Amino acid sequence: MEQLALYGGPQSKTTPFSTGKRFGEEEAVQLLEALDQNTLFYHFGEKVKHFLSDFNVMYGSKYSVATSSGTAALHVALGAAGVTVGDEVITSPITDQGTLIGILYQNAVPVFADLEPNTYNLDPKSVEARITPKTKAIIVVHLAGNPCDMDPIMDIAHRYGIKVIEDCAQAYLTKYKGRPVGTIGNYGCFSTNDFKHISTGDGGIVLVNSGEEKDYATTHAFADKNYRRLGTTLERGTQFIAPNYRMTELQGAVGIAQLKKLPWICERRRTYGDRMNAALSSVPGIHIPKVNTHDECTYWFYMFRLEMNALTCERDEFCKALEAEGIPNRAGYIPEVCYMQPLFQNRQAYLGSHFPFDLSDTTYSQGICPVAEEILQTAVQIPLNEFYSEQDVEDIIRALQKVAAHYAVGKN
Numbered sequence: 001m002e003q004l005a006l007y008g009g010p011q012s013k014t015t016p017f018s019t020g021k022r023f024g025e026e027e028a029v030q031l032l033e034a035l036d037q038n039t040l041f042y043h044f045g046e047k048v049k050h051f052l053s054d055f056n057v058m059y060g061s062k063y064s065v066a067t068s069s070g071t072a073a074l075h076v077a078l079g080a081a082g083v084t085v086g087d088e089v090i091t092s093p094i095t096d097q098g099t100l101i102g103i104l105y106q107n108a109v110p111v112f113a114d115l116e117p118n119t120y121n122l123d124p125k126s127v128e129a130r131i132t133p134k135t136k137a138i139i140v141v142h143l144a145g146n147p148c149d150m151d152p153i154m155d156i157a158h159r160y161g162i163k164v165i166e167d168c169a170q171a172y173l174t175k176y177k178g179r180p181v182g183t184i185g186n187y188g189c190f191s192t193n194d195f196k197h198i199s200t201g202d203g204g205i206v207l208v209n210s211g212e213e214k215d216y217a218t219t220h221a222f223a224d225k226n227y228r229r230l231g232t233t234l235e236r237g238t239q240f241i242a243p244n245y246r247m248t249e250l251q252g253a254v255g256i257a258q259l260k261k262l263p264w265i266c267e268r269r270r271t272y273g274d275r276m277n278a279a280l281s282s283v284p285g286i287h288i289p290k291v292n293t294h295d296e297c298t299y300w301f302y303m304f305r306l307e308m309n310a311l312t313c314e315r316d317e318f319c320k321a322l323e324a325e326g327i328p329n330r331a332g333y334i335p336e337v338c339y340m341q342p343l344f345q346n347r348q349a350y351l352g353s354h355f356p357f358d359l360s361d362t363t364y365s366q367g368i369c370p371v372a373e374e375i376l377q378t379a380v381q382i383p384l385n386e387f388y389s390e391q392d393v394e395d396i397i398r399a400l401q402k403v404a405a406h407y408a409v410g411k412n
Helices: 025-036 047-059 070-080 098-105 124-130 150-160 213-222 249-280 315-324 370-378 390-407
Strands: 063-067 088-091 109-112 135-141 163-167 187-191 204-208 301-306 379-383
Touching (some): 025 047, 025 249, 047 249, 063 070, 063 213, 070 098, 070 163, 070 187, 070 213, 088 098, 098 135, 150 163, 204 213, 249 301, 249 390, 301 370, 315 390, 370 379
Parallel strands (some): 088 109, 088 135, 135 163, 163 187
Antiparallel strands (some): 301 379
């Protein structure tokens, strides 16, 4: 058995990780064409329209709405779904705050359901147990490009008459039983910020899955101050408040070029992540991320869990040993589950107020989602990149095998 690099042994990764350029001439051509239009406003230009048209074709959808960010996309979907003051929205306790901001902006209350232990996605049984007469919607988070088990979620939603919004920020071209995630719920929300499979700097998209023009018009208007711009005339709606989340022509232009690269990006990530799963599935002390049969994960990152009673080290030491082997990593995903963060512990979305939390009996105490809490206590995240070489991936695998073998309980 090789000595760990942490203790003076040879390093597993001795060459730099392969890199590549995300942006190039294709984006530059589209940007110049956008500037030549003499307008950067989405309604007068053609780039955002072109971007959405290409996205619709890729996803087999009729309607989509562009937004200024993925956070905005989720807020727009919530507004279109009719989520309002005092409603409750069930979602994941392991997610970025962008999933939660729109709920609170609608003066609704986030409710957290527990997760499945190895997919890191919502447990349908826990979701159903959290439903109350105030429940208006479920936001499903397809974390790290791994699809949530959507059939039981949709069944619950139909039985209780509530909406389903899919947070696909990390799940481009991810498939659930052959269907692209984002096309299954009432709305599918995507992010194009710089930390996603494709980037327009910032931006987002909402898929409107009802196929109904009225629903599309409502969604479109909610992203544009409730202005109605779908036809040649402009209607300034004043029935209720809506934000300005418009995408610019510059973002749309970059999106056109980026979208052409997306199938290659996702295929590379899927291939590399699946290769790691296959190689690590029998390594003592490591629980690989579970991708269900008939599903396809596009691995925005690779996150596995440590079986601590099968190892002689703590997680921090495991991570340090892996880093010493030349493999970047970090413990967990977010520092702690969302409901243990100050906003929820203080029940303060607005400074000096407990509104809208005081409209709900929802509590945010330690232990309400024990599986999610355990995931964050035992998870290790390794970045993946479409520009990695096959050798890079093999080096990651070899380093993980080496570190796990060194700390395995009962090793000879």
